Amino acid sequence: MRYSEAQLERYSRHIILQEVGLEGQEKISDAKVLIIGAGGLGAPAALYLAAAGIGTIGIVDNDRVDISNLQRQIAHFTDDIGREKVISAAAKMKAINPEITVNPLEMLLCADNIRAVVRDYDFVIDGTDNFPTKFLVNDACVMENIPYSHGGILRFDGQTMTVLPGRSACYRCSFRQPPPANAVPTCSQAGVLGAIAGMLGTIQAAEALKHIIGIGQLLTDSLLTFNAAAMNFRKIPLRRQPDCPVCGANPTITELVDYEQTACALKH
């Protein structure tokens, strides 16, 4: 038996789930998940995945906690203002569950480093806050064949999809390329209802867990969109596009390139 009495109790609500059981919990303990962004989406995902007992969690960010983050980035507390977000998030994750390994990665992901980072993990959660990085995460995960969860939020709306590279539609199949700079407002420009970040980040965490345990139907080949003002949820069916520039039959994107205004160049 690999678990102590205390661990069996800690994970008892998972273990009594017929679809999870001891076997499923062991898969969770053996899994490695990378969370890109320790912000509105990454923070709730990080806390739930730590609580679930994901054995190794990498969390990437290069930002520090600002007072304006606290309305929604629930891994960061008032006393953390000025601290590196990955250090702040790692401390909360370890406080919830000291048994897991957390890799705080204080860095900017860009074309020349992202593949080496994602390839160490079984599943990636995109909690980034800009389009160049969202496309970079998609392309890197497709090229390294790492399943991942896309997420985006704005105002009262959220969207998410799970990508199994080569098997289901990728973000680029449907969205193709980043919109022109400033065509779509950011959360800092347009605002976001704080709880939306939690709604979406926890959906992403649930997808990671489902993938790891091997249960249910993943949110593949569909984009879940919701508007919390009306509290309408909708799954838009998607399909792999044969002309997708990264996962299609004749990919034109075979190496990563940084778009203008990439994470590497972006200064907050």
Add this chain to the structure above:
Amino acid sequence: MKLTINGEAREIAGDRLTVMDVLKEQKVESPDMVAVQVNGAFVARPQYDDLVLAENDTVEFLYFMGGGAA
């Protein structure tokens, strides 16, 4: 003409409507804010003015959402 737009059956005045006509009718602020699919196939931005929709086509606008709330 009859179209299914973002999952809802709609009757829109006119025929030979283009993707751009429908975007305007749907009050999409800017065509740059959405990705478009017609009958499940991706439609590139330069085709919005040229692609004429057929009766009973299914049109989806997928809004770009870049926020992760940093």
